[in-house]
Amino acid sequence: MINEIISMNGYxxxxxxxxxxxxxxxxxxxxxxxxQLSKEQKRFASKFGSLNVEKAxxxxxxxxxxxxxxxxxxx
Amino acid sequence: xxKHFEPNKIFAITSKAPKYVxxxxxxxxTIGLTEALILSPEDYKQSDAxxxxxxxxxxxxxxxxxxxxxxxxxxxxxxxxxxxFALIAKSLAPSGFIFxxxxxxxxxxxxxxxxGTWWAWDARITSMLILALFYGMYLLAxxxxxxxEQVIKVTSMIAILGVINVPIIKFSVDWWxxxxxxxxxNILSTNTAIHSSMLVPLGIMTAAFALFSLLIFLMKYxxxxxxxxxxxxxxx
Numbered sequence: 001m002i003n004e005i006i007s008m009n010g011y012x013x014x015x016x017x018x019x020x021x022x023x024x025x026x027x028x029x030x031x032x033x034x035x036q037l038s039k040e041q042k043r044f045a046s047k048f049g050s051l052n053v054e055k056a057x058x059x060x061x062x063x064x065x066x067x068x069x070x071x072x073x074x075x
Numbered sequence: 076x077x078k079h080f081e082p083n084k085i086f087a088i089t090s091k092a093p094k095y096v097x098x099x100x101x102x103x104x105t106i107g108l109t110e111a112l113i114l115s116p117e118d119y120k121q122s123d124a125x126x127x128x129x130x131x132x133x134x135x136x137x138x139x140x141x142x143x144x145x146x147x148x149x150x151x152x153x154x155x156x157x158x159x160f161a162l163i164a165k166s167l168a169p170s171g172f173i174f175x176x177x178x179x180x181x182x183x184x185x186x187x188x189x190x191g192t193w194w195a196w197d198a199r200i201t202s203m204l205i206l207a208l209f210y211g212m213y214l215l216a217x218x219x220x221x222x223x224e225q226v227i228k229v230t231s232m233i234a235i236l237g238v239i240n241v242p243i244i245k246f247s248v249d250w251w252x253x254x255x256x257x258x259x260x261n262i263l264s265t266n267t268a269i270h271s272s273m274l275v276p277l278g279i280m281t282a283a284f285a286l287f288s289l290l291i292f293l294m295k296y297x298x299x300x301x302x303x304x305x306x307x308x309x310x311x
Contacts, residue, residue, distance in 0.1 A: 005113060008123035014188050015126045018181040019112070022130045026287055029173050033294045040301040047308045064086045065304060 086300055093293045100286040107283045110276035118273075125273070127185040133281040135178035135203065137288055139241055141171030142206060145213065146238035149231035161227045162303075164234065165217055166295035170288040172210040179203055190254050198247035199255035202240055209237030 008015045048056065048065070060066060111129035118125035145164045152160035182200065183193045194200070213233045220226035248257045259268040267274065 008126070009117065011122060011124040011126075011188055014124055014184050015112075018127045018130055018184045019108075021180050021184070022134070022177050025173050025177055029169065029291060033169070033291055033298070037294050037298045037301075040298050040305065044301050044305050044308070047305060051308065064300070 086297070089293050089300075090297055093290055093297075096286055096290045096293060100283060100290055103279060103286055104283040107276060107279040110279055115276045116270075116272050121189055124185065124188045127181055128273075129276055129280045131178055131181040131185055132277060133284040134174045134181065136281060137284050138171050138174035138178055138206065138210075139244060141167050141174065141288065142210065142234070143238060143241055145171065145234040146241075149234040152227060153231055158223075158227065161230070162299050163292075163296065164230070166292050166299055167288075168210065168214055168217075169295060170291040172207070172214060173291075174284065174288065175203065175207045175210055179207060186254075195254050197254045198251040199244065199253050202244040202247050205240050206237065206244060209233060209240065213237070 006012050006016075107129070111126055115126070115129075117123045144167055148160045148164040148167075151157065152164070179200075182203070186195070187193050213230055216229045216233060217226060220229055245258075247253060248255050260274075269277070
């Protein structure tokens with residue numbers, strides 16, 4: 001059974017390489033995108049941390065900024 | 076009309092959605108792979124080589140669908156002067172490009188056992204390669220141009236010009252004599268050349284690929300929104 005699945009009637013090399021290429025591409029794109037996202041979140045957190053109290057309060061008044069900060073703490 | 080789609084309002088959803096989409100994607104992909112590699116039958120002519128269809132066809136469909144969306148969104152950003160459309164289009168492009176590359180590479184792998192060649196300058200394959208070039212130009216333009224107004228204009232032009240190629244890809248197998256087979260599935264009619272035992276795994280794999288493109292879109296869109304907010308903090 002396992003041998004049949006691996007050999008695929010002699011087409012195993014073609015079938016498995018097509019599926020492997022697809023899954024490797026998915027994994028690479030997922031991790032590159034995740035890395036870019038966490039880099040931007042960290043940059044946002046560090047910029048936010050360097051704001052003075054007044055500016056930080058103004059920035060925190062926007063819902064989206066609070067959302068970004070709450071997600072950044074989960075990285 | 077578009078106020079409900081303002082980034083500030085939808086970020087709460089888009090920031091939380093990726094983990095649920097990823098979970099759903101893994102489940103659907105696992106079912107799809109089991110169906111495609113183990114449970115679905117082999118073809119009477121192509122034998123097990125037909126299984127490549129389960130990654131090749133959904134990848135081609137989704138890359139075409141995403142490029143059409145890019146063009147519509149680009150047109151929308153021109154007409155409605157809504158920058159969020161351009162941001163959505165930019166976030167969709169990377170997964171569309173990867174699906175285009177997957178379609179080309181898996182098509183080439185499928186071509187060897189069925190046609191006896193890795194590549195042919197056939198109308199369908201060449202037009203898919205042209206689509207990959209348009210995707211490449213679109214993504215490069217976002218990297219090259221610094222000015223926001225200019226980059227939106229250039230990328231919109233690329234997307235609108237590139238979408239002319241989409242019907243050419245679709246009908247290339249009817250208009251020219253090609254090595255590539257004609258369409259086996261017609262969504263406008265119930266007439267399909269594929270048996271349900273192959274149609275079901277094809278549908279599941281298409282759903283899995285669509286979920287993956289949604290996942291990448293959400294993550295990329297969140298990245299773009301945070302970039303905008305980072306610039307906002309600089310201006311404070």
